[in-house]
Structures are given as C-alpha cells and as structure tokens.
Amino acid sequence: MKAEGRSGERQFEGVGVAPGIAIGLAHRIESGELPVPEYTIEPDQVGAEKERFADAVARAQKQLRKLKTKCAGIPGAAGEELGYLLDAHLQMLTGSRLVRGVVERIEGDRQNAEAAVRAVIADIAKGFARMSDAYLTARIEDIREAGNRLIRQLTKTPYKALHGLPPGAVILAEELTPADTALLDPSSVAGFATVLGGAESHTAIMARSLGLPAVLGSADLLTSVRGGETVVVDGNAGRVVVDPAPKTLAQYRRLRAAWLREQATLAGFADLPAVTRDGHVVVLQANLELPREVKGVIASGAGGIGLLRTEFLYMNRDDLPGEDEQYAILRGIVEAMGERPVTIRTLDVGGEKLAYSLGPHIGQSTNPALGLRAIRLSLIEPKLLEAQLGAILRAGAHGKVRVLLPMISTVSEVRRVREIMEQVIRRLKRRAVRIADPLPPLGVMIEVPGAALSADALALAADFFAIGTNDLTMYTLAIDRADDQVAHLYNPLHPAVLRLVQFAVEAALRAHIPVSVCGEVAGDPRYTALLLGLGVRELSMAPTSLSRVKRRVRHLELVAATQRARAIMEQWDEARISELLDEFNTGEH
Numbered sequence: 290m291k292a293e294g295r296s297g298e299r300q301f302e303g304v305g306v307a308p309g310i311a312i313g314l315a316h317r318i319e320s321g322e323l324p325v326p327e328y329t330i331e332p333d334q335v336g337a338e339k340e341r342f343a344d345a346v347a348r349a350q351k352q353l354r355k356l357k358t359k360c361a362g363i364p365g366a367a368g369e370e371l372g373y374l375l376d377a378h379l380q381m382l383t384g385s386r387l388v389r390g391v392v393e394r395i396e397g398d399r400q401n402a403e404a405a406v407r408a409v410i411a412d413i414a415k416g417f418a419r420m421s422d423a424y425l426t427a428r429i430e431d432i433r434e435a436g437n438r439l440i441r442q443l444t445k446t447p448y449k450a451l452h453g454l455p456p457g458a459v460i461l462a463e464e465l466t467p468a469d470t471a472l473l474d475p476s477s478v479a480g481f482a483t484v485l486g487g488a489e490s491h492t493a494i495m496a497r498s499l500g501l502p503a504v505l506g507s508a509d510l511l512t513s514v515r516g517g518e519t520v521v522v523d524g525n526a527g528r529v530v531v532d533p534a535p536k537t538l539a540q541y542r543r544l545r546a547a548w549l550r551e552q553a554t555l556a557g558f559a560d561l562p563a564v565t566r567d568g569h570v571v572v573l574q575a576n577l578e579l580p581r582e583v584k585g586v587i588a589s590g591a592g593g594i595g596l597l598r599t600e601f602l603y604m605n606r607d608d609l610p611g612e613d614e615q616y617a618i619l620r621g622i623v624e625a626m627g628e629r630p631v632t633i634r635t636l637d638v639g640g641e642k643l644a645y646s647l648g649p650h651i652g653q654s655t656n657p658a659l660g661l662r663a664i665r666l667s668l669i670e671p672k673l674l675e676a677q678l679g680a681i682l683r684a685g686a687h688g689k690v691r692v693l694l695p696m697i698s699t700v701s702e703v704r705r706v707r708e709i710m711e712q713v714i715r716r717l718k719r720r721a722v723r724i725a726d727p728l729p730p731l732g733v734m735i736e737v738p739g740a741a742l743s744a745d746a747l748a749l750a751a752d753f754f755a756i757g758t759n760d761l762t763m764y765t766l767a768i769d770r771a772d773d774q775v776a777h778l779y780n781p782l783h784p785a786v787l788r789l790v791q792f793a794v795e796a797a798l799r800a801h802i803p804v805s806v807c808g809e810v811a812g813d814p815r816y817t818a819l820l821l822g823l824g825v826r827e828l829s830m831a832p833t834s835l836s837r838v839k840r841r842v843r844h845l846e847l848v849a850a851t852q853r854a855r856a857i858m859e860q861w862d863e864a865r866i867s868e869l870l871d872e873f874n875t876g877e878h
Contacts, residue, residue, distance in 0.1 A: 297532040299514075303482060303507030305527035306493035308833075309552075310545035311459055311480025311502040312538070315520045315531070317511065318462035323440050327404040330395070338395050342402040345442035346382050352438065353379050374431075381435040386413065391439075403443045410436040434466045454478060459520040461510060461529075470495040480522040482529045484510050496524075497833060504529050555836040559590035563839045565821070569847045572827040573835055574632075576807060580618060583625045585832045590839070593629040595829020596693070596755065596807045597622065599636055599677065603647060609673070615680035623688035630689040632732070632755065632829075635677050637663045637695035658769070663696030664706070671709055678713045685725025693755055697733040698740050703750040707731065732803075736760035741789035744796035754797045755829070758808025762786050781810050782866050787823075791858060794824045805829055814841035818873055821847060822854025849873075 330338050357375045381387055387409055394405035413432050440446070454460070460473070460481035470492050473481070478501065486492050486505030496503035502524035514520070514531050521530040521541045525548075530537060563571040574595030575586040586594060602610045602618065623631050638647065667674040681692055694706055710731070717724050730752035735741050741761065748754070758781050763769065765786050768779045780786070790806075797804035805827035810816040812830030814837045820828065821842070830838060853873045860866045 298534045298537060299531045301482075301504075301507045301510050301529040301531070303504040303510070303527050303529060304487055305503075305524045306487070306505050307480075307496035307499075307501055307503040308524045308548070309480070309500070309502035310524070310541055310548050311522040312541060312545060313457040313459040313479035313520060314455060315514055315516055315518045316454055316458040316460050317514065317516045318460060318465070323437065323444065323446055325403045325407050325440060325444070326401065328401050330399045330401055332399065335396055335399060338402055339392060341443070342391060342395065342405075342439075345402065345439055346388060348442045349435075349438045350379060350382050352442075353382070377431060378435050378438075381432065382439070387432065387435060403440055406436050406439050406443070459522055461514055461520065463511065465492050470499070470501075473499065473501065475499050475501055480524065482507055482510055482520075482522050484508060555840065558836040558839045558843075559588065561590075561839065561843065563592075563842045565842055565845045565847045565850075567846045567848060569821075570826070571821065571842045572805075573839055573842070574630075574805070574827065574829040575832045575835060576829050577622070580622055582832070583622055587626070587629075589832035589835040591629070591832060591835055593689075594622070594626060594631040595805055595827065597631055597633045599634060600638055603636065603638070609647070610676070612676040612679040612683075615677060616683045619680055619684035619690075620687050623684045623690055626688060628689070630691060632691040632693050633681050633684075634693040634695055634734070635664070635667055635681075636673060638666065658763075664694050664702055665696065668702065668705055674706070674709055675713050678710050679717060681729065682710075682713065682717060682724040683722060685729045686723045690725060690729045691732055691753065692729050693732045693734060694751075695734045695757075696736060696760075697747065697751075698737050698743075700743070700746050700750045703731070703733060703747065734760075735789075735793045737764045738789055741793045744793040745799070748796045748800035748802055751802065753802050754793060754804040756790055756793055756804065756806045756808065756825075758786070758790065758806060758810045761789060761808070765789060780863060781808070781816070782870070783863055784861050784866065787819075787858060787866070790820075791823050798824055803827060812838060814838050815870065815874060817841040818845055818850040819854055819857060819870055821845065822850035822852075823858075 353375050357372060387406075390409035390412065391402060391405040394400045394408060395402060398405075400408065410433055454477060456477050457479050458477070459479050462481070462483050464483050464485040465481060470481075480502035481496070482504040483492070484507060493503065493505060502522050504522055504524060504527055507529055510529060518532050519538070521528075521533055521538070523530070523541070523544075530541070533541065563573045565571065572592050573590075574593045575589060575591035576596040576598070577583065577586055577594045578598050579601050599615075602615055619633065661669065667677070678692070681690060684690055692710075694703065697703060714724065714728070732753035732755055733740065733747055733751045734757050735744065735747075735754050736757035737760065740747060741756075744754070762779060762781045762783070766778065766780070766783055768775050794804050804825060805811075806820055806825050807829040809830075810820065811828040812834030817828070817838055818841070828838060850873075853869065857866050857869050860869065
C-alpha cells in the first residue's frame with residue numbers, strides 16, 4: 290500500500306497488464322488454496338487409489354470439454370484464446386508429467402491422490418520458478434489451474450464461478466484463472482485487480498484481448514478492501530485506488546474519458562502508413578509468441594512479424610518437436626502473413642528446466658542467464674538446430690522468412706550456423722524437398738555487450754541485426770528486472786546502453802545491412818524519436834503497441850529527431866538524458 294489520506298483513500302501498486310482506467314464498485318472474490326488431506330495408503334489400496342485418481346481425471350476432462358463448448362460463442366480473439374487454452378489444459382490431463390507424476394507417487398510413496406497432486410504441482414513449480422524468461426515462468430499458472438481442477442474433483446469441492454456480479458463491478462481477487470477472465474462480460478465488468486499474476490500470464494493476455502483494464506501482482510490489495518467500496522483500476526500506471534478522495538476520483542474520471550477518446554483515435558491508425566512528417570518510411574512489425582496471435586498481428590496493421598519466438602513449440606510436452614511438425618506450424622504462420630515478412634528466431638531457452646521436451650539436452654546451471662542457453666545450446670545439440678533450420682527453410686517456400694539467431698556473441702557462432710544450414714540445405718535438396726528460393730537471410734540478435742562491441746565484425750558475417758534492448762540492458766548493467774531489490778536500477782536510457790545501441794546501428798549502416806529494434810523500447814512511443822534519430826528504421830513490438838508508435842512516427846520530423854539524438858548522445862547523466870528526451874516528446878516535433 291502506498292498512501293492513506295483522510296478520505297480513506299488507499300493506493301496499491303501492482304503491474305499494469307492491460308491499459309485503461311476502470312472505475313466501479315469493488316466485488317471481492319474470496320479464494321485460497323484448497324485444503325488437501327494427506328495420508329498414506331496401504332499397499333492393497335494402491336489400485337483403488339489409482340482408479341479414484343483416473344476417475345477424477347476423466348471428470349476434469351469432461352468438465353473442460355463442456356467449458357470449451359460453452360465458450361465457443363465468445364466472439365473475437367478472446368474466444369479463440371480460451372479455446373487454445375482449454376486444449377492446453379486438456380493435454381495436461383492426458384499422459385502429462387502431472388498425471389504420470391501423481392500415479393508414480395501413489396505407487397511409489399503410497400500417497401493419497403490429493404496430496405500427490407499438490408506435491409507434483411510443487412515440484413513442477415520449482416522448475417518453472419528458476420526460469421529467466423517471464424513468459425515461460427508465467428506458464429506455472431496453467432499447471433496450477435489444471436492441478437486445482439483435479440483436487441476439486443478428488444475432494445468433491447464445488448467450483449465457485451463468477452456470477453451475480455453487479456453491473457460495472459471491479460473485481461478484486463487473490464487470483465483469477467484465464468478461464469474466469471475469459472468468461473467475464475466486458476459490458477458488465479469494468480476491470481479487475483489481483484494479488485497474484487504478472488504481465489506474461491494468460492490472465493494478462495485475456496485481459497488485453499477483452500479490453501479490460503487490469504492490474505496484477507498487487508501484494509497488499511485484499512488486506513483492507515471491502516466489497517462495495519469505490520475502486521479505480523489504473524492499468525496504465527499499475528495502480529489500484531480504493532475509496533478515492535473526491536479530487537482523485539474526478540481526476541481519474543477525466544483520465545478515463547481521455548483514454549476512451551484515445552482508443553477511438555488509435556483505431557484509425559491501423560491502416561495508415563508509418564511515415565514521418567518529412568517523408569521517411571519506418572517499418573513497424575509485431576512480435577509474436579503464439580500462432581494464435583497472427584490474426585491480432587494482421588489486425589494491428591503490422592508490416593510483418595519482426596520477431597517470432599519458437600519456444601512455444603517445445604512447451605507442455607515431453608518429446609521434442611520434429612522437423613515436419615515445426616514446418617507445419619511455421620508454414621501456417623507464414624501463409625497467414627501473406628506477403629508480409631516473418632523473422633523466425635531459433636530456440637532461445639536457458640540452461641534451467643524450462644521445457645521438459647529438452648530433457649537431457651540441458652542440465653542445471655549455476656547462473657541460467659549466463660549459462661547454456663539460446664544459440665549455445667543449439668550449437669552443442671546441433672540436431673535441435675538442424676530440425677529448426679529445416680522447418681524454417683521449408684516454410685520459407687510459402688512466403689518471406691528470415692532466420693534470427695539469439696544471444697550471438699562471436700563471429701564463429703554465425704559461421705558454424707551457416708555450415709549447419711548448408712548441410713540442412715543439401716539434405717533437403719537430396720530429398721527433393723521444396724525450400725525457400727532465394728534462401729532466407731541469416732540475422733543475429735544484438736543483446737549482449739560483446740555482440741554490440743563486435744558489431745563491425747558481425748555485420749560482415751550476418752545479413753541483418755535485431756537489437757534486443759531488454760537483454761542488452763540487463764547484461765550491460767548487470768540488472769535482473771525480476772529481482773525486486775535491483776529492478777529499479779534497470780534503465781534502457783543508461784548512456785552505456787545507448788552507446789552500444791548506437792555502435793550496433795552504425796556498424797549495420799556501414800555494412801549496408803538492415804537493423805531493427807525488438808525490445809520493449811521499440812513499443813514505447815517515448816523512445817521512438819531517439820531510436821529513429823540514432824538511425825533505426827525498423828521496429829518490432831507487441832501488436833497492441835503498434836498504433837501508438839505509428840502515431841508518434843507520423844508526428845515526427847526525422848531531421849529534428851536526429852539532432853536531438855545527437856544531443857542526447859553527448860550526455861553521460863541519465864537524468865539529463867531522460868529530461869532531453871521528454872522535452873523533445875512534449876514539443877511539436
């Protein structure tokens with residue numbers, strides 16, 4: 290909790306995961322971890338306990354199928370999102386590590402089924418907690434939801450669905466499941482805030498799909514809020530205000546009205562070109578994490594996919610995806626994008642247990658961020674890379690693709706990938722398999738200081754650069770944003786980070802190869818002028834950010850942005866850099 294005034298106003302900080310301002314009456318959803326009995330079963334009871342568990346799994350599967358049927362009528366991206374999600378939950382209840390782990394505990398430890406489910410979820414959660422990738426870390430929510438569904442079946446605990454909500458309610462809860470969120474009616478719910486959850490969770494994705502302002506991860510939210518109190522959810526600032534003072538409430542009503550007007554305005558930018566006032570074209574593309582997001586990418590007006598993460602191919606499964614399977618999925622994305630280019634990044638996972646399918650291919654790492662991950666893993670296990678490159682080359686026969694290599698730090702890594710690609714090409718040609726013609730460009734992520742400082746050499750070995758400012762900032766400043774103790778020190782405007790970006794961009798321009806930025810700064814209009822002023826002409830971002838950045842591009846004059854970027858690059862003080870940038874953004878440039 291941040292502050293308390295005489296009016297009773299309380300403010301709570303969290304993570305704003307869906308933009309906008311919601312104002313309404315608080316509706317608390319009471320929840321908590323289900324109590325689970327724990328006992329040891331006799332040897333002759335193992336069979337019956339396994340049968341009881343199997344019955345619970347069957348009932349949970351039936352429940353999910355009914356829920357999927359019920360949700361089929363939800364229009365737009367939210368309905369599609371929920372359909373995929375429920376399919377994923379069904380897979381978790383079909384021969385998954387969760388189900389097998391419970392059976393093994395019943396047989397080996399003679400645990401009762403409920404306790405075995407809770408223990409297996411805890412084991413899986415430990416593995417996910419060590420992940421460095423926020424999106425992948427957030428997948429533990431899905432495992433927990435599947436496990437809780439099993440526990441409810443085993444303990445015969447009825448599910449308390451969201452119903453009977455008053456119109457315009459603001460929902461406050463310990464946690465909302467993605468299925469709960471998808472079933473919310475935006476016409477009767479103003480927004481929501483929860484104690485648990487993060488920006489990469491399915492719940493956050495659902496909130497954005499439904500257009501509901503939302504704040505997650507507000508730790509103290511439920512400590513003193515009563516049902517029926519007036520609540521403001523500020524999804525832009527990541528703040529929840531309870532019982533706001535009249536002055537605060539009036540201010541938020543003005544903000545909400547302005548936000549609604551902005552939404553109407555931004556909708557008109559999707560079909561407009563991204564051209565500066567002085568006529569310079571900027572390529573705006575979208576990042577894509579899951580195939581189901583393709584429709585949203587196209588609707589956003591993106592000129593292509595600037596970063597297609599392939600980690601989804603390896604998640605929620607025990608085996609590795611083969612070349613044919615990867616090809617089928619990538620081909621679907623490439624064909625859906627039509628003439629728009631698709632930049633496909635090869636596997637970028639860390640050295641921790643984050644994808645069961647990788648199994649023995651990776652082991653424990655004392656520091657996953659600096660260990661066996663990304664291209665390092667692909668080169669140590671070339672079969673992984675060969676399958677990916679084969680799938681990408683084949684998908685490239687159906688549209689425009691580029692290959693992007695993550696966490697490159699030396700020229701020798703690029704050369705080795707080219708050698709492997711040549712081997713894959715020869716193999717495919719021997720089989721008379723149709724592949725991309727011409728061959729797809731091979732680019733590298735500039736996301737570690739060593740790569741940025743070696744950019745001149747890398748530019749001779751690579752066909753294009755993609756600057757990942759999130760990792761570049763983290764590695765340059767030695768700051769882990771997930772660590773609350775140091776997260777406040779993370780700053781992409783640090784002069785050291787900016788100089789590395791400048792160095793990489795200039796190296797690319799000298800070598801006449803394309804260079805893009807695909808970190809979070811690419812999707813924040815605050816940084817648009819600076820990036821363009823440094824020479825960047827391609828930006829890739831979340832589809833929801835595209836209209837705001839396009840609007841900023843269309844209001845910019847590149848000459849003025851370049852002059853301001855030069856002035857900024859002469860500074861060494863972070864505060865002064867921020868001041869110069871904000872001053873420019875608030876001016877008529």
